[in-house]
Amino acid sequence: MTMCKKRHFLKVLLILLPFVYVSALTSADSVFLQFIPQCNTTFKDCRPCDPGYFADDNTTDCYCCDNPGYCKTDCTPCQPGTEQHLPGKTECDPCEKGRYSVNSATKKCILCHAGTYQNETGQTECVCCDTGTHCNEEGCTECEQCDKGFYSNVTCSPTCEPCPEGHYVNTNGSTECKSCEIGQYSNITGSTQCRECDPGHYQNTTGAAVCKPCELGFHNNATGASECFPCEEGHYSNKTGQPSCSECEKGYYSNMTQTVDCMACEKGTYQNETGQTFCLSCGAGLETRKVGMSVCELCLDGTYKPEDGPHTCTACNPGTYSDGSKFGELNLNCTDCEEGHFQEKKNKSSCDPCPIGRYVNARGATGCLPCAEGHEARSTGATACTPCQAGTCKAEKSDELCRQCPDGSYADKVGQTQCQKCPSGYYCPNAALPPQKCPDNSYCPPGTTSPIYCNTPWFRFGKSKECTPSGELIGVIVGCILVFIVIVIFGVYRIRHWRHKKRILEESQPLSDNSQPVYRGF
Structure with a gap:
């Protein structure tokens, strides 16, 4: 089309536009006038429309009533999505946001259930909240996003669920929670972030609620660790959850990794430093008599040790002794008992002198000898007997x-x-x-x-x-005997004479005598 033709078309359009407008108005008025009811009389027995209904003035029963909102017969029910809770109304109101109506003649629109919403008026249904959102009360006009630490993976959810232990979410409106990574944990629900494992602990799986303590013989001194490391040689860990391994104490050692308890140095060995992997041998004349010693001691008297070595001192044999330690000296060897002395037991620090009656004339004796016949030892420690x-x-x-x-x-x-x-x-x-x-x-x-x-x-x-x-002695003895015999004969004679006189006197005396008794002496 040329430029001239276009201009001609526009001029014609501008000329015809007023006529088209007037023709349209005339047509519309004729349609409106066609639906206006015709009242031959005014109704006197009209009644107000009930709640949920309205007076439709497009009907004769309502239009011809004196009062608006009144109808002679039935009122028109409110359509779904509308409501009217007052009587005598000429129209219904659309349901507010957050409400809906699915039936006609609704007096009051229903609140949207929790988990649903409606952000428009005049609706016949509510809309479910999307995943990641929620509405925890009735009548929501919009759904809220789930907070951090919460999620919703279903629609129409009234609430968001907290992230379980071992999970987290750090954004709003989440539909799922994330698992804690290795080296991390979460021991609470609704977590927005996971915590790193403390030193001495680890976690080698995702979604963990707690961290694991390092096992015996292991350690970890970093946060957020996914593994623990074995203790090095010379170190140990006898407790779980240790951030570091301890050095073996003096007198102890460890020659392997993952040590729970260090080993004590055996008798005859020692270790005077910490964190060692071996023990040292005691020198000549020195020993340790207990395990786990950090220094060596002098061999006890009665024992000896001639050279270095990881063993204890040896007991002196019978016939020998050692006594260096009481002088602060090393017992490198045992000494033979001197002549006149002996030792019948081992592990002795001195020899005993031979007792009286015995002797020994050699060194290293374990006993003394008795003296031969005709000989004796009158003092202790004799080396020979004397006649x-x-x-x-x-x-x-x-x-x-x-x-x-x-x-x-x-x-x-x-x-x-x-x-x-x-x-x-x-x-x-x-x-x-x-x-x-x-x-x-x-x-x-x-x-x-x-x-x-x-x-x-x-x-x-x-x-x-x-x-x-x-x-002279014999004459005296004989004379004494004769005198004794004479004395005995004379004594016998006197006794016999006295007995004879007494018998004669008794025979001459009467049988009775009334006279007074006479007392006579012998």
Whole structure:
């Protein structure tokens, strides 16, 4: 189309537009006038429309009534989506936002149920809340987004659910919760974020409500860890949930990883530093007598250790001893017992001297020997026996001392095994000297210690070389005997004479006597 033709068309359109408008108005008025009811009379018996109904002026029964909202017969029910709670109304009101009506003749629109909403008026139904939103009361005009830490994965939900333990959500309007990542946890519901595991704990799965403590022999010193690490050599952990492993104490060691408890150094070894993987051997003359020691000690007296090594000191054998520790010295070896001393037990710090009666003449003795017959050891620690002294003897080998010769015997030489009895005609005043010849005018029987002299004048030395009674002694003895016999005879005579006189007197006396009694003496 050319430019000239376009301009011609617009001019024609502008000329015809007023005529078209007037024609349309005329047509509309004719339609309106066609629906206006015709009243031949005014109705007197009209009644107001009930709630839920309205007076439709397009009907004769309502239009011809004097009062608006009145009808002669039936009123028109409110349509779904509308309401009228007052009587005598000419129209119904649309349902407000948050309400709806599904039936006609509704007096009051119904509130939208929780979980639904309506943001327009005049509606016949409510709309379900979408996932991620909710409405927890009736009459909602819109749904709210779920808060952080809450979610809704269904429609028409009145509430949002809190995220369970081990889950979280940090945005509004969520339809699902996220699982806590490894190394994290959440031990509450409705969490907006997960927490990192503390040192000494870990979590190697997602969606965890708690973290796991590091097991025995493991540790972790970082937050948010997904694993724990084994303790290194020289370290240990004997509790769960430890952020770090402890160094083995002095006297202990660990030569492996994942150690729960360090091992104690054995006897004969030690460790004087912490965090070690091995123990050290004690040097010569040193030991540890208990496990778990940090320093070595001197070998006890009675023991020895000649060289370095992971063992304890050795007990000295019988016949030897060690006593260095009491002087602060090392017991590197044991010493043999000296002559005259012995030790019958092991692990001793000294030797005992031989007791009296015994001796030993060699080193390293475990016992002493008894002295032979005719010999003795009169002091302790003897290295040899000495012959019995003169005046003593010893008959057999034993640990007894030589015994003194009994009275009347002698041993005039040393080393005698028997004492000799003093012979007849001799006396032995000293057992260590030879017998002495009996002096004149005396006699000495065998075994006498001094001569026996005759006491004159009563005894005389006879031919038998013994003291015999003298004549004077015999005469005195005989005279004494004769005097005794005379005295006995005279005594017997007197007794017999007295008895005879008494009998004669009794025979001459009468049988009765009335006279007064006479008392006579003997």
